[in-house]
Amino acid sequence: MEEPAAGGGAGVANGAAGVVEEEEEEPPRSATAKQEEAKAALGAEGSRPFTMRELLVELKEDGEAAGGSGGGVKPAFGARSGIGSVDAEGSSYSQESTQQLSSHHDVAMDLINSVTGVDEEGRSRQRILSFAAKRYINAIERNHDDPDAYYNWALVLQESADNVDPHSSSSKDALLEEACKKYAEATRLCPTLYDAYYNWAIAIADRAKMRGRTKEAEELWKQAILNYEKAVLLSWNSPQALNNWGLGLQELSAIVPAREKQTIIKTAISKFRAAIQLQFDFHRAIYNLGTVLYGLAEDTMRSGRPGVSPSELYSQSAIYVAAAHALKPNYSVYHKVTLLLLSFYVVQLPLPYLKVGYLTAPPENKAIAPHKEWERAQFVLNHEGLEQVASDQPPQTQSPEHLDSGRKLFRVAVADIISVSACADLTLPPGAGLCIDTIHGARFLVADNWEALDGWLDAIRLVYTIFARGRSDVLAGIITG
Structure with missing residues (x-):
């Protein structure tokens, strides 16, 4: 479950919907059928990595205060003094380069304006995003060396991609590609901009997910992992970045040749564990560690490699999933997967002990x-x-x-x-x-x-x-x- 850059992100899919309702008793199923159901549940995407919900609130408030015609939009994480302080008059950009920059801006604006949203709420949000994009374009035209403007514009593009009709993957991919270009420019101007590397990695990961298990997806996952690594180097105490880094490695392990898989999986486990050590109640990383151990158990069972027994790995997986469920009992996905894992003859906790x-x-x-x-x-x-x-x-x-x-x-x-x-x-x-x-x-x-x-x-x-x-x-x- 990938973490957003700031608060307000989505919860777990099929999750936090209040108290879990009692379900009708189902007919007995074989252990194999239950295992297949657990695989599907463990493999399902937990939470959608929204990049900046707080940004939308700020933009809406600013837009209302400006009446849609004046005032500036606050940067999502606040501008830093001393960076990009050269004003328009002191800019070394030529008129030709400025025209090229404006032309590139037009491409991004056209993409944003092509998004209408799938309902009234979506259309309202898109109007706010379009308004914000124009403000950031104006800010960049006044100061070409403002990393905050590029970063916030990238966030707008990324949020616009989330607002695209689900059936229009090409439009979403184009918006995410433009967002990646803006993140690249922001980090070129300010190489220590942690938030840009973090959200840039999420944008790349979203592009990779659209491409399934292809060579192109593999390269994109490697790029996302590299950006998560840079984000962690800049902010070593970020459990969210470590969690997402582990998820990227987990996704990559499903694409690479079998000889590389074990090494990548073990690295993913180390990232999830590091995230938990920074925040002991980080239930998403706890749950994700359970899922990656479950996958490792499956691979060990199939390959018959010597070492840790599959039963031990299954039991370890159950410990983490059960702990995540205990920390967030109202997340139905944790509840369901815990019941499924505990019902297997190969995935049993040593009840009544953990x-x-x-x-x-x-x-x-x-x-x-x-x-x-x-x-x-x-x-x-x-x-x-x-x-x-x-x-x-x-x-x-x-x-x-x-x-x-x-x-x-x-x-x-x-x-x-x-x-x-x-x-x-x-x-x-x-x-x-x-x-x-x-x-x-x-x-x-x-x-x-x-x-x-x-x-x-x-x-x-x-x-x-x-x-x-x-x-x-x-x-x-x-x-x-």
Whole structure:
């Protein structure tokens, strides 16, 4: 689900429509039929990446204040002082270049004016966009070096493309192509304009989607990915850009030769995970990570490659989709896909838990202990916390204190957690260290490897985030049936 550049974007398709209504009971279906339905649901586009809904509000207010004949239009993200400050009189452009520029403007204006919208609301919005385009043309003719004017004009073209009749793909593509040219000019004038790279990538991605799985689409996806990368370099703490970058990689992986697919998918997973680490409740990235893991599980199942088992990947996929549903219970697409995933014999959460696995734990109340006293044990994680349930050591190898029936097992309540992080410390046994900082002090565990640790880190963070957002009851409902 791609994120918009600013607030006000669309929600999830078939999603946020209030409380999900109870559906009629359907006849029993085979596991294969359910899997096909899940594939369709997981592959469906989640939310449409609108670029700037707030822009339309500003343009409408400005147009009304100007009476349609005067006043300027505010840039969507505000003009920056000191950039493009040369006025018209001091411009070095020749009259011939200015005429060429005006001719190019006419092409873009003709495209915008050809859009009428499919209903009265669409036509009203298009009139506002046409009014704004004229203002930005005038601004550029006064100052050819104004990156904000080019950027905002590109937004107008991109919004006009969204207003095109759905059956007129050629008109939409032409508008998006013009928007890309304006973004290119804006970034040439101001190479640090993060928003331009971000929305430019969305425009390119929209053009790629129109071309299916073709060589031309592959090249466009690569261009979009490159622009998302530039946007992240300029604003490393943008979970939206990382999420969209992951989506672009996911789309590209469906086009490239099979030998390149695994590398691209793993990179996509890293982008979604990075987005979640920046914003733990970013449900779109959480859901998208679930979908890409589901796709990886399908590919692993078909290819029979050694490594992570498909069942493990399916279960990981279910964890993320269930977490997204818990954070946004009214999004019907999350609700539906969660039910579908949990109904498969190959995609089962270890109910009534969210995650079950092995970690190496120290003796209770003895965080710093000799390595020989740590033991590998089975742990479970649900909506209440993380708990040790069984030792992995055979009884004959355990010391007398281990056999003491009164011995306490390792347990962390989710309400006690302050933070969770990876750690590397010589006091810990070999493996991937995990530190859970609690109100009672730090608790340490060791995972078998760093890949396993990533799964535990994400799962614990998600459970805590769900608890902090007051959604533990939703998660409890999912994992307890």
